[in-house]
Each structure stands twice: as C-alpha cells, then as structure tokens.
Amino acid sequence: xxxxxxxxxxxxxxxxxxxxxxxxxxxxxxxxxxxxxxxxxxxxxxxxxxxxxxxxxxxxxxxxxxxxxxxxxxxxxxxxxxxxxxxxxxxxxxxxxxxxxxxxxxxxxxxxxxxxxxxxxxxxxxxxxxxxxxxxxxxxxxxxxxxxxxxxxxxxxxxxxxxxxxxxxxxxxxxxxxxxxxxxxxxxxxxxxxxxxxxxxxxxxxxxxxxxxxxxxxxxxxxxxxxxxxxxxxxxxxxxxxxxxxxxxxxxxxxxxxxxxxxxxxxxxxxxxxxxxxxxxxxxxxxxxxxxxxxxxxxxxxxxxxxxxxxxxxxxxxxxxxxxxxxxxxxxxxxxxxxxxxxxxxxxxxxxxxxxxxxxxxxxxxxxxxxxxxxxxxxxxxxxxxxxxxxxxxxxxxxxxxxxxxxxxxxx
Ligand SMILES: Nc1ncnc2c1ncn2[C@@H]1O[C@H](COS(=O)(=O)NC(=O)[C@@H](N)CS)[C@@H](O)[C@H]1O
Ligand SMILES: [Zn+2]
Numbered sequence: 001x002x003x004x005x006x007x008x009x010x011x012x013x014x015x016x017x018x019x020x021x022x023x024x025x026x027x028x029x030x031x032x033x034x035x036x037x038x039x040x041x042x043x044x045x046x047x048x049x050x051x052x053x054x055x056x057x058x059x060x061x062x063x064x065x066x067x068x069x070x071x072x073x074x075x076x077x078x079x080x081x082x083x084x085x086x087x088x089x090x091x092x093x094x095x096x097x098x099x100x101x102x103x104x105x106x107x108x109x110x111x112x113x114x115x116x117x118x119x120x121x122x123x124x125x126x127x128x129x130x131x132x133x134x135x136x137x138x139x140x141x142x143x144x145x146x147x148x149x150x151x152x153x154x155x156x157x158x159x160x161x162x163x164x165x166x167x168x169x170x171x172x173x174x175x176x177x178x179x180x181x182x183x184x185x186x187x188x189x190x191x192x193x194x195x196x197x198x199x200x201x202x203x204x205x206x207x208x209x210x211x212x213x214x215x216x217x218x219x220x221x222x223x224x225x226x227x228x229x230x231x232x233x234x235x236x237x238x239x240x241x242x243x244x245x246x247x248x249x250x251x252x253x254x255x256x257x258x259x260x261x262x263x264x265x266x267x268x269x270x271x272x273x274x275x276x277x278x279x280x281x282x283x284x285x286x287x288x289x290x291x292x293x294x295x296x297x298x299x300x301x302x303x304x305x306x307x308x309x310x311x312x313x314x315x316x317x318x319x320x321x322x323x324x325x326x327x328x329x330x331x332x333x334x335x336x337x338x339x340x341x342x343x344x345x346x347x348x349x350x351x352x353x354x355x356x357x358x359x360x361x362x363x364x365x366x367x368x369x370x371x372x373x374x375x376x377x378x379x380x381x382x383x384x385x386x387x388x389x390x391x392x393x394x395x396x397x398x399x400x401x402x403x404x405x406x407x408x409x410x411x412x
Pocket of ligand 1: 043044047053054055057058081083231247248249250267284289291
C-alpha cells in the first residue's frame, strides 16, 4: 500500500539531549537509544471513521518522536499497518451496506490526506493486512509448527490460537493482573470464553473460513488472521526481531501489544521485542472517549473542510501532554489559532531576541517525554519578547521558524 507524501524537515544547528520516553513495560521514563537507524512500529488505523481527533493525537505524538530522533541525527525506519480486514471493519461495512474493501480503501485514502495535511512524516512502509496475508499465514504456520500455537478442539472450526504461556513472560508489557487482562480481552476483540482453549487469554491467530466471511487460502486452510499477529508479521519482516519503539494508544496496551510482543518473542527468542512500549492517552469529547463505538467523533477532514488550519489542529492537540487522557473542545482550537497568529506575527518581524535559547528549550522539553506543553510555552515566551520589540537579532526569526517546523511540525 502506498504511503503518503512527506514534508521537508529543516535542519536546525546544534544537538539536543537524548530522547527519554515513558515505557509501559517498566513504568518508567527511560532514554531511547536507537542505533544509526531508529526502528519504530506504530499501529495504523482500522479504516473506518478516519481520521478522528483521537487518531490524529496518537499519530502526532509519534510524529514528534520521529522528528526528535531525526534532529538527533538518526535515520528513522518507520513502519505502520492498516487493519484492512478484521471484525470491526466487516461489521461497519455490513451496517452501512458497504463493500468492506471499498470502505477500507476510501477511509485509508482519507487518512493519508489528513496525515499529509497535519504534516505527519510518512512511514517508510505502509502495509495492509490483506497485502501481507501470505507473510501473516506463514508466521502462524511457524508458530503452529513450533508448538507455540495450537488448533482449538472444535471439529467445525479448528481455529488456530497462540499459547500465551509459551514465553513465560505474558503480562510483562502491560503489567495488568489476570482480572484486568480477562476484562480487556473480552472488551477488545478477544474470546476468553471460547471453549477448548488452553487458556482464556490465548489469542486467535487464524480464524478458519465461515460462510459469508472473506477468507484467504493458506497452508492452514482457508481463513483470515487474528488481529495481533498481523502487526507482528509486518513488523518482524521489515524491522527485525527487536525494535526501538512499539507505539499506539493506551487501548492497545492489552491485549494488542502484549500479544504482539509474545508472538514476536515466541518466534524469534529475542526479548524484549520492543525496547519501548509507548502509549498515548485518550482524546475525549463531552466526557467520553472519542470512539467509533460511541460515535462521538470529530473528524480532521470536517475541520479542514470548514477552513481550519491543520497547523492549528496540530497545535491544539500538542497543547496537552501526549500521555494524558484529555478532552477536545472548540476552545482548544480557538486558543491554538490565537497562539499561531502571535507566533506568525513574531516570525514576520525584521529582528527578534536570539532564538538559540528557544531551540535549546524546545529540544530539552521534547526530549523529556515529549513535554509539549512546556515546549509550546517556550515559543509563547520568545514570541512575546519579540512582539515587545525587545530583539535585534536579524537571524532569529528564521531560526525560530525552522525549529518550530522541524521539531513541532508546525509551519508558520
Ligand atoms: N480517542 C482516542 N484517543 C487517542 N488515540 C486513539 C483514540 N481512539 C483510537 N486511538 C488510537 O488510534 C490508533 C488507531 O486506532 S484504530 O483505528 O482503532 N486501529 C487500531 O487500533 C488497530 N488497527 C491497530 S493495529 C490506535 O493507536 C488507537 O489507540
Ligand atoms: Zn497493531
């Protein structure tokens, strides 16, 4: 699947401190330590109801990681999937009498457009589950052959499940207790009550074909993949057995990233699969998480069609910390518009206070677990000083503009 168009990232002189990020598995903010090439897998959308502001907030957070790593001189090998076959997509297509393939393509195209408008740097590989079907079924076959997976005792539908006990570390990524895992498994696509499984938490790897359901031929028999294994196959085959960052929203902590890590580690024997598991807080509306099931969604494309500057959407979402569950309000957008107007006025001045301290502040705050509230406040302070005509540095505005673009992705 083709990825989306990139934007140029201005080079900013100097170098900041190493990026430190919260890691769910250790519960601590720790330095990231990528090699020359940082390896990042961020889960992509299930292509319907795209792109709501919750999606946008999550992809913006990992766009900042991408930008900070580049600013530190790393290449970033960024891979993202599209879950273009899965129960929720089939259910939505059925609800709307839509063809599930057409729905997926339409929504993925809209997502790419929105990501471009928000100036999110594109993944190098943007891979749909359907186009990766061969590699997914191959991975499932190997897990089955190794004994890490098994067929459930159901003569009609001998579906393939992963044995969550095989790595001996199941739960290390989320640190959830059994009761929480069972609840989230049931709420988020799992089937803990299915009879014949070795453990209720064992996740589905391959669902044998049911009448009327799309299915693909494979050595496992006709069927389609479970949700988690698609991400494992796509990540392992492009990034290798150990990556720097596996990212997504906090609703992916369990079962999705726990199971994905277990699948990878059972297959490769390399632990941990990801050196950082990083998760974003949920964007809400009217007191509820913005979600497809609730239908309380605000769409990037709708705001764009109303003439809203995508940079203002970006600034509004970055005004809150990425790990905080927070509400979207119209006021946020108004504040962001006013903020950008001040910043634009400041960078249009013939001279301003030196921007070197601003660059240092931006790098320091972003390296501190993406502290965007402090980063944006540092720009506010520089712009305020500039607007009080307290600056005489003729190069300051260009440097400020480039740093705000390169590090925050905001174009003034
Ligand atoms: N309200 C929200 N706030 C913040 N992030 C959200 C919100 N709703 C969904 N997300 C995040 O947006 C990303 C895409 O969500 S999704 O469309 O449901 N798709 C999936 O979760 C799977 N396709 C991942 S493989 C996920 O990281 C999810 O955690
Ligand atoms: Zn995923």
